Amino acid sequence: MAKVKKYEMTYNSEHYTVAANDIIRGKQAMTLQTARLIRLLITQVVKEDKDLKTYTCKISDLANFLNVPKNNLYRDIDRICDCAQKSIVYVGTGNPKQPWKRFNWLSMSEYDGNGNLTLRLSDQIKPYVLELEKWFTQYQLKNILEFNSYYAIRLYEIIKCEDGATGGMQSKLEFEVDELRQYFDCEKKYSAFKDFRKNVIEVAVREINEKSDLWINPTYKKTGRAITSISFEIHTNYQNLKKE
Secondary structure (H helix, E strand, O other): OOOOOEEEOOOOOOOEEEEEHHHHOOEEOOOHHHHHHHHHHHHOOOOOOOOOOEEEEEHHHHHHHHOOOHHHHHHHHHHHHHHHHHOEEEEEOOOOOOOEEEEEOEEEEEEOOOOEEEEEEOHHHHHHHOOOOOOEEEEEOHHHHOOOOHHHHHHHHHHHHHHHHOOOOOOEEEEEHHHHHHHHOOOOOOOOHHHHHHHHHHHHHHHHHHHOOEEEEEEEEEEOOEEEEEEEEEEEOHHHHHHO
16 A cells, blocks of 8 residues: 655644635534644645645644643544544535535544644545635634634634625625524524523624624524524624734
8 A cells, every 4th residue: 555645734824724615504513623623624725736635743733823732632632533533514415305415524533642643634525625716715714713612613604605605795694593503513402592592602703703803793583582593794803903
């Protein structure tokens, strides 16, 4: 068997995470650290790439970049790798009889026990990150790195996706609550809307407003007595941009 060529992971929060809109709009569930790791891995893909690559990094360097204690990352790396390997993204098909295609994010996540981690995106992800010419979402990694909530990452991505699809001209975006639950893979979790609002929407909005280039304000809309959709007013967060 031919030896797999490995590339050193590069760390630059100014780099862009670029992915097809279909995968951004998909249903995803993973831990916060796994989400950050996968987004970092996606930033390694550049426009000139014709195929996916295998990347290696030192746990100590990764901990520094993600701003997490090294001891914690060494302790948790096996669990993070397991989660990354098992994490599935559901991409819509438009077919009501078979509404989702299911892909694993990674084909390889290996820790050698000596401080080195090796990662590779799944070949099934290729069409969603390689040679994208249109219908994609991009954002700088720095805008999600400080989030302490996975839901903040997902809401940020969805807003960037839908706002970008309209040329960034919309100041408001509206989503059905059921639609948002799918994005967060929360169709059964936080079944009472008050819990979904408190633990998902409010947490995500607060983090986005405090730590990213967006400022958003949600308005909850009712059908009868039930809240069925959420409208987000969207602005550039100039206050946060001035901090850079």
